[in-house]
Amino acid sequence: MRILLALAFAATLAAQTFIQMTDPQFGMYAENRGFAQETANFEFAVATANRLKPAFVVVTGDLVNAAGDAAQIAEFKRVAGRLDPSIRLFLMPGNHDLGNEPTKESLANYREQFGPDYYTFRVGDITGIALNSNLEKGARNVPEEAAKMEAWFRTELAKARRDKHVIVFQHIPFFLQDANEADRYENIPRETRQRYLKILHEYGIKQVFAGHYHSTSEARDGDLEMITTGPVGKPVPPARSGLRIVTVSAAGVTHQYYDFGDLP
Numbered sequence: 001m002r003i004l005l006a007l008a009f010a011a012t013l014a015a016q017t018f019i020q021m022t023d024p025q026f027g028m029y030a031e032n033r034g035f036a037q038e039t040a041n042f043e044f045a046v047a048t049a050n051r052l053k054p055a056f057v058v059v060t061g062d063l064v065n066a067a068g069d070a071a072q073i074a075e076f077k078r079v080a081g082r083l084d085p086s087i088r089l090f091l092m093p094g095n096h097d098l099g100n101e102p103t104k105e106s107l108a109n110y111r112e113q114f115g116p117d118y119y120t121f122r123v124g125d126i127t128g129i130a131l132n133s134n135l136e137k138g139a140r141n142v143p144e145e146a147a148k149m150e151a152w153f154r155t156e157l158a159k160a161r162r163d164k165h166v167i168v169f170q171h172i173p174f175f176l177q178d179a180n181e182a183d184r185y186e187n188i189p190r191e192t193r194q195r196y197l198k199i200l201h202e203y204g205i206k207q208v209f210a211g212h213y214h215s216t217s218e219a220r221d222g223d224l225e226m227i228t229t230g231p232v233g234k235p236v237p238p239a240r241s242g243l244r245i246v247t248v249s250a251a252g253v254t255h256q257y258y259d260f261g262d263l264p
Contacts, residue, residue, distance in 0.1 A: 015247050015248065015249035016055045016123070016124045016125060016126055016247070016248045016249070017052070017054045017055060017245065017246065017247050017248075018054045018055050018056045018057065018058065018123070018126070018246050018248070019048075019049050019052070019054045019056075019057045019058075019243055019244065019245055019246070020057075020058050020059075020060060020169075020209050020211075020229050020243065020244040020246060020255075021042075021045050021057060021058070021059045021060075021229075021232045021243045021244075022059060022060040022061060022062070022171070022210075022211025022212070022229050022230075022231055022232065023060075023061065023062040023094065023211045023212065023214060023231035023232060023233050023234075024038055024041065024042045024045075024059065024062070024063060024076060024079075024231070024232045024233045025038065025062045025063070025064065025065045025094075025096060025231065025233040025234065026038040026039070026042075026063070026064045026065060026069075026072040026073075026075050026076050026233070027064060027065030027066055027069065027072045028065040028233055028234045029233070029234050032065055032066050032069070032072075035065075035071075035072060035075055037233075037234070038075075038233050038234075039075060039079060041232050041233055041241050041260070042076070042079045042080075042232055042233070043079050043082065044260060045232045045243055045260075046079060046080065046082050046083050047082075048243065048263055049083060049084070049087060050082075050083065050084045050087070052245070052264075053084070053086075053087065054087060054245070055087070055088070055123050055124060055126070056087060056088040056089065056090060056121075056123050056128075057083060057087055057088070057089050057090070058089075058090045058091075058092075058128065058130070058169050058209070059080075059089070059090070059091050059092070059232075060092060060094070060169050060170065060171050060209060060210055060211040060212075060229070061092050061093055061094025061095075061096075061097065061133070061170070061171025061172075061211055061212065062094030062095070062096045062097060062171065062211065062212065062231075062233075063076050063091065063093075063094070063096075063097055063114070064076055064096060064097060065096050066096070067096060067097055067098060067099050067106060067109075067110075068106075068109055068113075073113055088121075088123060090121055090128065090130060090169075091114050091115065092117065092118070092130040092131070092132065092169060092170065092171060093110050093114070093117050093132055093134060093171065094133075094134075094171035094172075094211070094212060095134055095137065095171065095172065095212070097110055097114075098110055098117075098132075098134045099134075100134075100137070100138055101138045101140065101141050102132075102134045102135065102138070102139065102141065102142055102145075103141045103142065104141070104142055104145075107142065107145060117132040117135075118130055118131050118132045118135075118149050118152070118153075120156050120159075120160070122163075125163075125164040125165055125248065126164075126165045126167060126248055127160045127163040127164075127165065127166045127167070128167055128168075128169060129153065129156055129157070129160070129166065129167070129168050129169070130169045130170070131149065131153065131168065131169070131170040132149060132170070132171075133170040133171045133172035133188065133210070133212075134171070134172075135149050135150075136170075136172070136188045136189075136192045136193075136196065137172050137188055137189065137192075150195075150196075153196075153199065154199055157199065157202075157203040157205070158203070160203075161203065165248050165253065166203070166204075166205055167205075167206075167207050167208075167209065167248075167253070168200065168205055168207070168208045168209070169208070169209050169210070170208065170209075170210050171210060171211055171212050172186070172187065172188055172210060172212045173186065173187055173188070173208070173210035173211075173212060173213065173217070173226055173228045174187060174188045174193045174196060174197060174208060174210075174226055175187050175188070175193065175219060175221070175226055176213065176217045176219060176226075176228060177217065177219050178219065179193070179194075179197060179219075179221035179226075186212060186213050197221055197224070200224055201221075201222065201223075201224065204223075205224060206223055206224060206225060206252075206253065207224070207225045207227060207253050208224065208225070208226050208227065209227045209229060209244070209246075210226070210227070210228050210229070211228065211229050211230075211231065212228070213228045213230075213236075214230065214231045214233075214234065214235050214236040214239065215228075215230050215235060215236050215239035216228060216229060216230045216239060216257050225253075227244070227255060229243070229244045229257055230242055230257060240259040240260065240261070241259070241260055242257055242258050242259040242260050242262075242263075243257070243258060243260075243263075244256065244257045244258070245258060245264070
């Protein structure tokens with residue numbers, strides 16, 4: 001019995017947990033006239049992270065509702081600053097942070113306000129690759145930026161080929177239900193989608209975590225899971241605000257979305 005307990009304890013220690021939050025979107029509830037509800041929701045989410053003590057928190061875009069709004073950005077940063085400093089925080093842009101058609105100016109503003117819009121990070125056995133899905137969705141104003149990110153992505157995957165767990169994060173999901181579904185506001189256009197899916201399969205990626213939908217959806221393309229998480233901010237009924245808890249271990253990646261009223 002002691003040996004079994006010791007093995008179980010060792011397995012727990014070997015596992016890593018992270019929290020995915022998405023779409024805090026300060027200003028959405030009140031249509032940019034204020035953000036009291038977003039503050040309450042995000043403060044609760046941050047307090048939950050401080051209680052559960054994950055290895056890191058990733059926020060997959062739409063940090064604010066109005067790109068460049070100084071008050072919304074300041075409030076997002078103020079609440080995010082309450083996260084325990086021992087918990088690493090990773091951000092990436094959504095369409096509301098850059099505009100549906102990003103420009104050189106909106107990209108520069110985001111990078112100045114929040115940091116890089118795509119990058120690789122490593123925490124323990126997890127290699128995370130954060131992408132700017134706006135450069136997949138609508139990059140006609142900045143085609144050179146889109147091409148640069150796609151080439152970078154392939155290079156980073158090649159570098160990470162021997163890493164234990166490589167997980168991709170972005171704001172807009174590649175698809176919601178089917179890899180061949182029609183183009184819609186909530187997914188990446190098929191031409192770009194198929195190109196990226198081919199790269200993901202080539203390098204054996206098993207999970208992509210996204211947001212944007214303001215509801216939850218989980219789908220597969222072969223071995224690849226496309227996991228779309230509901231918002232910290234305003235949901236689309238009947239969805240509820242919440243966050244996703246992800247556990248990564250030698251056995252693989254497991255995850256569960258929790259409404260704020262159902263958190264462990």
